[in-house]
Amino acid sequence: MALRVTFVAAAGSSTVLSERFEDSRPLDQAGWSEVQRVAHELLPLAAADLRYCSPAPRSRATGEGLGYAPLVQLALRDCDMGRWRGLTLGEAMAREPEAVDAWLTDPGSTPHGGESLLDFIGRVGGWLDTRPAEDHCRVVAVAEPSVIRAALVYALKAPPATYWNIDVRSLSTISVAGRPGRWSLRLDSVPAQPLRA
Template structure:
């Protein structure tokens, strides 16, 4: 039986330019408003047999607000960014420009002392490959955009550098179907999203 895994990107807790590595801030009012604006379109995913989320406060809050009552999965945590945790990309670049360049260029690099991009993609892919097949094989997982990008790179067996070319918008839904080692990306209609800078 094939699985159908739909990833829902957590609502934002800040503007895009203020996004931080391993951001553990809760949803702000704008994030809550965004969830309420698209809840009607995402609510049907609560019928999935298995419902999961990343351990971040905003992923848990997004899943709860959508009625999913998700189970936290540590394997769906964001990439371990070591000493860059809590920094924006701009802040890390200002402090360690050569290290950031090395990290962006080499998927095996860990100049921050944390997890490499390749290890992150492999971890998230391992989670995807070990999902149990439920009665109908439907799963929903609310996760950080970085986690969803990693899952897509893994599912498509794309080069790790593809990670940087995938844009996952807050509260977007992305579905992969298949089974361990053989995944397909499925495009579906996405709910309209309120503009936010």
């Protein structure tokens, strides 16, 4: 059985430096412009057998804007950041520097009162492992970059610290192929786009 899951990173709603934990803001005009610019390149993914998205507003809007009509999957939600929800990393660091340091160095820690990195990776990986494994089934999932990083760490059975070394750009795609417990990384093309600060 060969299953292929292609992840599409949601369009950005801000610059990288102003991204917020569990960002619930809708796509801004720049995000919509990104979707329109690459829609022709990503439209073929609409032919996937199954189309999903995370419940985040920008993931849902990206999926709809690309013509996927995706089904929302709660397991693809961003990491539960507890009391840091809505803050930028800089804001959390200014308020609780020791707690942020603990969170960045210990994947089992939950200083924010939410979900640990280990639990987040396990939740996303559990979703991946429960996809229908029919012959040559193609799945597309639009999600936040953090969710895609978690899926890649899980699929590659990489150490949790690897999560911090994966850079996922908005509207980039990457696929994993295989079956539950045995995934391989498949690098796809990334649409040309200007760099955002």
